[in-house]
Amino acid sequence: MTPRVSRRGLLGGGLAAAGVAGAFTVGRLTDEAAAQEALDRSYAFRGAHQAGILTPVQDRLHFAAFDVTTAERDELVSLLQDWTAAAERMTAGGSAGEIGPVEGNPVLPPDDTGEAIGLPASGLTITFGFGPGLFTDDDGNDRFGLADRRPEALRRLPHFPADQLVPERSFGDLCIQACADDPQVAVHAIRNLARIAFGRAAVRWSQLGFGRTSSTSTTQATPRNLFGFKDGTANLKAEEDGAADEHVWVSAEDDPRADWLAGGSYLVSRRMNMTIEVWDRQPLVDQERFIGRTKGEGAPLTGTDELDEPDFEAVTGTSPTMAVDAHVRVVHPDFHDGARMLRRGYNFVDGTDALGGLDAGLFFIAYVRDPRTHFIPIQNAMATSDALMEYLKVTGSALFAVPAGIAEGEYVGQALFA
């Protein structure tokens, strides 16, 4: 009889082995144990809000957008039910299917693809969202009897200057954000969820990301984007009292016809290609002026420490110390009625383009309470007056409504279909 291969069981064995091997090197043991502990971390799939939003940002991303291919509402619901069951198992460190990668009938393809055998949960979160196309198609037809429940704010984002959108990298009826501290675990999640969807939904596009470009917790150091700068210093943090309620979570009163979205959020994704080679030729002083921060410390040009508040009134000689087109100034909440985003983006490098340049940049993800107040005005300001736009080309764009978390016995997004 085949012994059951348990991802978590193997992990336990690994820990014990590490303990023996590290017995003579106490310092190293501590490091290894800490790293192992991080990988062993798992987040509850169910709760008031979906995991993967305020959760401390993991190191890796696989994000996928889907077109729904079935015309039947029942099939759509069954897909969400199947996804819920698989996601709950995988985020707990288990297999995608009920049976497992090697435990089933050998004449059947396994119900889990197997590349996560032996890997712990790795902090995996799986977050689901609904695009505008789930409610009405391009011709305005009600696809699943949901049209009158479409949130007012959930519509295709307007065209922004410098958008060069590739349709195969944009839009989508459904989305799944899989984040983990091991890239293989994140890819395993999307791969298996895509497989479960065949016949009901098909992958429209997907994006891999690495090196989180923002932190969502004060316990996390600020990471760097591919411009080489710290990114997300001023990001909204889970520890800030009331900030998430004010800027991230949709309230029941926000949109009467979309009360099902209460406790949820809006997810904006933007694939922002950087013209890396051109950027790299800019003098350091110019790079810092474009961003409005120093490259080393990440301090605003008007301060000395990363966490200093920028002073937009400061003047050097006759010019503002913080240039009028500096990125920090253009997108700062002070100039947008205090609107803040919870950013959760990742760096990406999809190899090189036909000319040998890096196909790289920032896969921007932001969670906001209302894109009309918390994203669109800021993106417009950035597109028209941000010095960084010279080095950015937006090739993908999408907006999704992310439903609230679910209780025991519910499936993700159930409130929409109630």
Place this chain on the structure above:
Amino acid sequence: MRTTLLAAALLTVPVVTACTSNATTEDAGSADAARDLTVNSSDDACEVSGGEAPAGTLSFDVTNTGSQVTEFYLLAEDGLRIVGEVENIGPDVNRKLTVNAPAGEYFTACKPGMVGEGLRSGFTVTESDEAPELTASDQELVDEALTNYAGYVKDQTAQLLAKTQEFVELYKAGDSDDEARALYPDARTHWERTETVAESFGDLDPQMDLREADLEPGQEWTGWHRIEKDLWPAEAQKYRALTPEERAFFADDLLANTEELNSRVQDLEYTIDDIANGSRGLLEEVAVGKVTGEEEFWSHTDLWDFQANVDGARVAFDGVKPIVEQNDPDLADTLTQRFDELQVLLDAQRDGDGFVLYTDLSQDEIKAFSDSVNALSEPLSMLTAAVVA
């Protein structure tokens, strides 16, 4: 691409009930042990732990002790038809072939370096009372499916032969290329409908259906696609048209191979899992070669092949459908629906007696085909288990 008609299949052995004696259990155990073989594949030897086994579910535990990547095959009595195989076994790697084998003569073969005929030995599967058996009512359904499928393959191959005869005459004539081009996708339809059967003849398939991109260095290119390029040279770089003598050579070679194929399928016997695996295999052909437009690189008549693969898959599924309806009615419904949905997409591309060219499809249309093929292929991967359950 090579697809195994007789893919490794494991029939569920009826569980001996609790009231049987210990002796029976032990007997079953020793019979099981006789079906578990080990294979040591080194660079110059292929050592199988035994030369015979009782009929049933055999397992070959293959260890590569050589320095090259190896393969292991169980071949039918003719030494050509593949009954089961494991490929890409790296040095020091161990892999298992599980295959349901009825009584008969076979060959085992290791192929270190994955080239040539391989290191072969005779292998005998003896009659066995404990061979897996289906229930009587199931057996009637199975017999009918087997008879029908064998007839289908023979019929399609006969049509292939007739149209190939006509095609090579037109091609050799030299002044009838338009007619030859018109007949090309039509004749090939009969090949594509039973492609997994034709491909089970490991010698004929590369001689008849190899694409230029699949050639190994030094390998002679013959068959359908060699002639295809000569008939549709417009996109070829610096192409030199074949001489009448060369035309005659490739045409006669194709016809001779088709005649050989036709004679071989006359006595071919199938198992129920062959048919189910064949259905799945034909959809795999669609997914890897037709949806991508790679099969008919010069003529772009991929949609004819696409339809023919789907035809063959549908025939195979329909043949075993009564069994599936007994064992897994939901799967039978899903497959019927998904075949219908894919057919709607194909019908939308019909043009006269045939189809539009692959190069006339939009990216959205190709994506829709791909989504539909995935939608069908995923449940189709459950078919074999549902017919042998």
